[in-house]
Amino acid sequence: QHSVKVVGSADKTVDCGAEQTLLDAFLRSGVYLPNSCNQGTCGTCKVKLCSGTVDQPAVSETVLSADDQASGFVLACQSSPTSDAEIEVPLDAGSGPAHPLRDLQGTVHEIRELAHDTVALSVGIDEPLSFSAGQYLEFVVPGSGQIRQYSMANPPSSADRLEFHVRRVPDGAATDRWIFDTLEPGDPIEMRGPWGDFVHGADTDAPMILLAGGTGLAPLKSIALEALDQTPDREIHLYHGVRHRGDLYDVDFWSELRESHPNVHYNPCVSREEWPGRSGYVGDAVVADFDSLRGYVAYLCGPPAMVEAGVKACKRRRMPGRHIHREKYTPAP
Ligand code: FES
The missing domain is CATH 3.10.20.30 (Beta-grasp domain)
Incomplete structure (x- = not known):
């Protein structure tokens, strides 16, 4: 020491x-x-x-x-x-978000298929976790000592049952060889956190643009739910970008949220195939939908290229840089 x-x-x-x-x-x-x-x-x-x-x-x-x-x-x-x-x-x-870092022992509650290669992993913990919407935990992959990072998709208000979105990586140590293979309800999971400074700034109720790529949707779900907890009529525009239609997930959840909250706008965008919905990239969709984003705040999470294009799109529509929060996410094998 x-x-x-x-x-x-x-x-x-x-x-x-x-x-x-x-x-x-x-x-x-x-x-x-x-x-x-x-x-x-x-x-x-x-x-x-x-x-x-x-x-x-x-x-x-x-x-x-x-x-x-x-x-x-x-x-x-x-x-x-x-x-x-x-x-x-x-x-x-x-x-910053001063939640003390700690080691957590979780127990798998449920593994639910969200899309052909993505699951929602629900993990119970004994002592509720204090965290800010947008933060992540590190998982210790059993047997390998490797670490993987997953953002909480639940809001901080439901802190004893955590939800994570996990996309399969072919032959991935954490996915193909663990979460998608042997992991079952009741199994223990070793975790530590919370980490990260991609967090919901709860001090404003400015209208919000959320740009997600793939499972970058998870922290944005937490942020959106917390924002709606605080201000039920908060204006929220979610753009979820995926390559193929089959990669979309949580469609029912967002569609229902849109039904119950007319102030929530849900825009799934598919970039690599034609489908009856919106095609193309999330950044282009934002530019097409808004003449000006002055007075808005944005949260972006996804692969680096998507995040960079999304930041450019927000700036092009005159959103000041300090209102743009971003987290780049690269899936580990
Ligand atoms: Fe240390 Fe990224 S947090 S380099």
């Missing part, structure tokens, strides 16, 4: 094990740090090492610039202390 003194947004000393990352130790102790991928690829968790030493695998300059690295910045999600240390965290970090 090493003592890590936090300076900046919090003034606290945190214990961090030699095998533990700084981010893990901080979040468990209630010191919030911006974080997104927890895999060393996004650069969101950079902090300054003021004194002491850490062990960190080589970091690409596209994630942490050479200048930053020379000035002592490290990635908190990749670094473990090798001595007592002092770490400066960003001053505005105090405003």
Whole structure:
């Protein structure tokens, strides 16, 4: 164990094990740090090492610039202390979703087929999880020690039964060889979280654009349900993009929500085949539907190319960058 003194947004000393990352130790102790991928690829968790030493695998300059690295910045999600240390965290970090990180033991409640290659995994937990709509958990894949990340699709108000959307990856360690193969109701699941800073900003009831690609729909479902809990007549426009019609899922859920809430607009978009509904990409559909998105907020989650195109579409319709929240999602094998 090493003592890590936090300076900046919090003034606290945190214990961090030699095998533990700084981010893990901080979040468990209630010191919030911006974080997104927890895999060393996004650069969101950079902090300054003021004194002491850490062990960190080589970091690409596209994630942490050479200048930053020379000035002592490290990635908190990749670094473990090798001595007592002092770490400066960003001053505005105090405003993040400060739900303490914890280990969770879940029990599979139900595995429900949503589409030909996608299931809804419902997991019960003993102690309700405190999280913000949009955050995710890490699952430990049994036998392999590998980690997979899945966003909660349920809103924080139903925090003892968590819902995840899992798409099959051919020969995937977590999917073809576990969730789609041997996993059954009653089985235990080891998880930890919550992680991430893609969260619903509950301080506004501005009309909302939700752009989802594939199972990127999960966190947006959580965000939409929380927004409607708070403001039942909140204007919400969901665009769910998939390649083929058979990839669409949760159609009944959204269609019923649209029936019960005239303020909810559901637009499934299929990009690789003609069908009676909307064809093309979600970003193009938004541009076609709106002349201006001033005064709107947007949440985008899906594959990187979809998210980038969606951000461009929102900006083209004059939505300010600070109102655009995004999370890129790449399925792991
Ligand atoms: Fe993405 Fe650390 S690099 S959270």
